[in-house]
Amino acid sequence: MPLLDVQHLRVEYATENRPAIAVDDVSFTVGEGEFVAVVGESGCGKSTLLFALARLLSPPAEITHGSVDFRGKNLVTMTERRLNVLRWREFSVVMQSAMNALNPVTSVGAQLADAMAAHGRYTSAEVTQRSVEVLKLVGIDPIHLASYPHQLSGGMRQRAMIAMALLFTPDLVIMDEPTSALDVVAQRALMVQIRELQAQLGFAVIFVTHDMSLVSHFSDQLLVMYAGQVVEAGPTRTVFDHPAHPYSRGLLDAFPSIHGPRVPLTGIPGSPPDLSRLPAGCTFQPRCPVSIDECVTTRPPLYPVGPALSRCLLNAPAPVSAPEASK
Amino acid sequence: MTELLRTHGLTRHFRVGGTFSGKRLHAVDDVDLTIDEREIIALVGESGSGKSTIARLLARVYAPTAGEIIYRGRSLAKLRRRKELLSYRGDVPMVFQDPFSSLNPAYRVNHGIMRGLLLHRPDLDAAGRRAEAVRVVEAVGLHPAAEILDRYPYQLSGGQRQRIGFAQALAYRPKLIIADEPVSMLDVSIRIGLLNLMAALREDEGVSILYITHDIASARYLSDRIAVMYGGHIVETGPTEAVLAEPKHPYTQLLLSAVPDPRAPLDEAAVVDRGEPPRVVDPAPGCRFRGRCPLAIERCEVETPLLRELAPQHRAACHVAT
Numbered sequence: 230m231p232l233l234d235v236q237h238l239r240v241e242y243a244t245e246n247r248p249a250i251a252v253d254d255v256s257f258t259v260g261e262g263e264f265v266a267v268v269g270e271s272g273c274g275k276s277t278l279l280f281a282l283a284r285l286l287s288p289p290a291e292i293t294h295g296s297v298d299f300r301g302k303n304l305v306t307m308t309e310r311r312l313n314v315l316r317w318r319e320f321s322v323v324m325q326s327a328m329n330a331l332n333p334v335t336s337v338g339a340q341l342a343d344a345m346a347a348h349g350r351y352t353s354a355e356v357t358q359r360s361v362e363v364l365k366l367v368g369i370d371p372i373h374l375a376s377y378p379h380q381l382s383g384g385m386r387q388r389a390m391i392a393m394a395l396l397f398t399p400d401l402v403i404m405d406e407p408t409s410a411l412d413v414v415a416q417r418a419l420m421v422q423i424r425e426l427q428a429q430l431g432f433a434v435i436f437v438t439h440d441m442s443l444v445s446h447f448s449d450q451l452l453v454m455y456a457g458q459v460v461e462a463g464p465t466r467t468v469f470d471h472p473a474h475p476y477s478r479g480l481l482d483a484f485p486s487i488h489g490p491r492v493p494l495t496g497i498p499g500s501p502p503d504l505s506r507l508p509a510g511c512t513f514q515p516r517c518p519v520s521i522d523e524c525v526t527t528r529p530p531l532y533p534v535g536p537a538l539s540r541c542l543l544n545a546p547a548p549v550s551a552p553e554a555s556k
Numbered sequence: 557m558t559e560l561l562r563t564h565g566l567t568r569h570f571r572v573g574g575t576f577s578g579k580r581l582h583a584v585d586d587v588d589l590t591i592d593e594r595e596i597i598a599l600v601g602e603s604g605s606g607k608s609t610i611a612r613l614l615a616r617v618y619a620p621t622a623g624e625i626i627y628r629g630r631s632l633a634k635l636r637r638r639k640e641l642l643s644y645r646g647d648v649p650m651v652f653q654d655p656f657s658s659l660n661p662a663y664r665v666n667h668g669i670m671r672g673l674l675l676h677r678p679d680l681d682a683a684g685r686r687a688e689a690v691r692v693v694e695a696v697g698l699h700p701a702a703e704i705l706d707r708y709p710y711q712l713s714g715g716q717r718q719r720i721g722f723a724q725a726l727a728y729r730p731k732l733i734i735a736d737e738p739v740s741m742l743d744v745s746i747r748i749g750l751l752n753l754m755a756a757l758r759e760d761e762g763v764s765i766l767y768i769t770h771d772i773a774s775a776r777y778l779s780d781r782i783a784v785m786y787g788g789h790i791v792e793t794g795p796t797e798a799v800l801a802e803p804k805h806p807y808t809q810l811l812l813s814a815v816p817d818p819r820a821p822l823d824e825a826a827v828v829d830r831g832e833p834p835r836v837v838d839p840a841p842g843c844r845f846r847g848r849c850p851l852a853i854e855r856c857e858v859e860t861p862l863l864r865e866l867a868p869q870h871r872a873a874c875h876v877a878t
Contacts, residue, residue: 270743271714383603412602412770417814440744442816483745485777487800487815494777496748500713 230301231258232400232433233282238295240274240281242504243288249505251277251290253457257450259401264427264434266448266465268441268480272501274457275437276325279405282435283322284312299401317348320401321394323387325409330390331378337364337389338374344393363392367422384415388422395426403435408443420447441480445469453477456502456512463537473539475517511542519543557592560732560764561614561648564588565623568609572837582836583609585788586623588863591732596758596765598775598796600811601785607768610785611736614766615650616641646676646728653737655717659709666705668724669693676728692723695760696753715746722753732764733757739774751778773815776800784808787834787844790863794870804872806849843875851876 240252251274259265269275280286282297284304297304299320304312324330332340341360345351351359361371367388369381378386387407394402404423408416424447427434438444444451444465451468453461453476461474472478479497499516508514514524523542531538532545566587569580584606591597599607612618614625616632625632627644635641652658659668666689673685680688693701696719709717718738725733735754739747751774754765769775775782776796783793784805792805803809834844843849843856855875863871866878 270745413772413814413816414602414810417816420816440816442744445816480745483748485748485751485773486817487773487776487812488817491777491797493752494748495752497745498749500715500746 232261232263232300233259233435234296234298235282236296236298238278238281238297239293240277240286240290241293242290244505247505249503250507251457251504252281255295255454255457255459257452257459257462259433259435259450261400262427262431262433263450264424264436264444264448265450265452266444267435267437267452267454268439268444269454270439270501272504273454274504275439275454276405278454279322279403279435279437283316283320283403285322313348317344317394317399318397319399320403321397321399323390323394323402323404323407325405325407331386333378336375336377337381341374341393341396344396348397359396363395364389366395366426367392382415384411384419387411387415387419391419391423391426395430395432398430399432401433401435403437405437406439407436408438409440416443420444423447440484442484453480456507457504458512458540459531459538460513460540461537462531463535467535467537471535471537473534473537473544474513474541475519475543476513477539479516479518511540557595560591560593560595560628562588562590562626563610563614563623564626566610566613566620566625567622568606568613568618569621579837582788582839584613585836587788587790589783589790589793591764591766593731594758594762594764595781596754596767596779598779598782599766599768599785600770600772600775600782602770602811605785606788607785608736609788611650611734611766611768614648614732615734616645617650642676647731648734649725649728649730650734650736651718651721651725651738654741655714655721656741658721659717661709663708664705665693665707665709665712665720668720669705669727672724672727688727689723692726693720695726695757696720696723697749698723713746714742715749718742718750719753722750722757726757726761726763730763732766734766734768736768737770738767740769740771747774748777754778771815772800772811773817784811787836787839789844789860789873791845791874792870792872793863794867798867798870802867802870804866804870804877805845805874806851806877807845808872810848843873 236256238252238255241248241250255278267275267278277290281292292305338360342356345356360374364371369385369388373381381389408419436444436448448465451463451465452459455476461468461477468477472481482494483496485494497516502508502512510526511524511529514520527542529540529542531540534544566584568584569582572579572581587610599610601607613620635644669689670685673680673688689705690701693704698704698716698719739750755778757763758765767778779796782796782799783790786807792799792808803812836844841860842858843861846852846856853876861873861875863873865871
């Protein structure tokens with residue numbers, strides 16, 4: 230049994246007119262100790278997906294369909310009281326902006342103690358001992374227990390957030406762009422550290438980012454999202470070496486390299502579609518460099534391409550009249 | 557090539573701590589930088605290295621603590637009359653990092669462009685200003701320009717807003733655009749469009765660009781010359797390809813090794829630096845990188861390295877580098 234099994238998850242934002250479908254029929258699994266990366270542009274639904282997994286959505290967003298089984302227990306239908314037993318202890322979330330996620334008026338130590346007090350009964354000696362342990366784990370000098378967030382650098386704040394998420398050594402850590410506010414050196418150091426901690430403690434990671442190159446060497450599985458749907462999913466190396474979906478290819482060609490000849494790049498023209506007014510056919514068709522006539526009318530299912538899945542009519546096994554791919 | 561702007565010993569310190577603490581943070585120390593006409597220079601460094609302070613010094617948001625900025629042969633310190641200052645500000649506009657907070661949400665897009673035109677282009681009448689606004693919006697690749705000008709910022713995407721930032725700068729007929737991390741808040745997929753835009757502005761409008769970034773790969777894509785900053789100093793400078801092909805300073809080498817490159821195999825043995833950027837409050841002499849440097853020798857503790865020419869036009873501030 231996988232650690233996390235997401236099936237046909239759908240999240241809608243209620244709007245005045247028709248609902249905006251931010252996450253549409255997303256299915257994937259996360260094994261024990263696995264690193265799964267979710268990539269896509271702003272507004273593709275990746276953060277909404279992550280919030281849905283952790284049951285952190287608030288109105289007008291709502292899970293309208295599907296299940297999220299964590300060790301066989303469906304989180305979608307779970308009561309808040311039962312969720313609170315799992316949160317932090319079994320799975321935890323590292324938020325995007327450490328500057329906003331940490332409380333600016335209390336010390337780092339007080340915030341770690343707070344999290345521990347909310348999820349168990351501990352003596353202050355136990356709290357201090359554990360806090361020192363987790364800070365050491367992420368490479369922060371325990372002297373900073375007394376520091377306030379503004380006294381730490383961006384990288385240290387982000388590591389303090391990760392330390393907090395590891396207080397109870399959970400089995401799953403969900404991370405929402407933890408590196409986006411950092412510069413490349415700090416980014417790289419944090420990624421290597423996450424990988425080392427994972428090897429040491431054995432937790433699984435779901436890592437959301439818009440920067441595909443960042444996870445290329447760190448994730449096991451890769452999900453590429455576009456307009457609320459998974460458009461390509463597969464082993465990270467496969468997707469990088471042989472991207473099947475034109476959107477994945479576009480993302481890969483969007484950043485310059487520091488090696489090889491300097492070549493002009495084009496990126497992906499246009500911008501993502503309005504989620505409440507999606508085109509009838511393939512959602513990527515208006516921006517797609519290789520679209521064919523059928524793309525305007527036919528919404529493609531996920532087709533298997535080697536070990537990966539791709540939501541593109543050009544990947545259909547037989548010419549276009551292919552049957553719905555089996556899930 | 558003709559020199560457009562030069563800084564000489566540019567220095568900016570900030571008072572930190574309480575009013576009477578007397579401590580000074582050395583944000584920028586003794587920076588010599590030249591920018592030629594029609595040149596794109598990348599200023600690269602991590603957060604806190606002083607690159608944004610240089611941008612603000614050049615834009616005259618801050619006055620230098622010491623040193624001078626020489627624009628077209630004249631020191632900025634000698635610009636006294638309002639007209640001269642205004643003309644400099646029109647020649648050297650700035651594009652900001654965050655397109656979500658740099659446009660006033662209460663006004664339509666044309667507001668900022670029109671105000672700039674009114675201030676910096678007194679030669680134009682109302683119709684001329686409108687035509688110029690349309691021209692600059694088209695020049696940054698937004699169509700239909702007339703319609704875009706009447707939109708509010710919330711109706712534009714991040715990439716479109718940042719293009720408006722460039723359109724505003726362009727309206728002044730600038731000589732040098734200071735672009736402070738113009739793409740770091742944008743999605744990876746649309747960054748390249750902005751980089752291409754900057755390259756096109758140099759080609760079509762003949763402006764120079766100071767491109768400030770922590771992303772050395774985009775610096776390579778865009779720039780002719782690169783200057784790497786660390787702890788308030790320029791530690792390495794030279795033609796972009798030369799610096800990237802053969803980085804001399806250990807910090808530049810570190811920066812390059814940290815760039816994620818999916819096309820390269822992961823070098824597990826790569827040195828992983830956990831060091832923190834220096835807090836340059838009342839720094840003692842010595843190399844500011846020495847605490848993180850794998851090559852540090854005794855001399856680095858006592859003597860601040862100066863930029864030395866190690867290859868044609870390629871200079872690094874390191875006692876050890878050859």
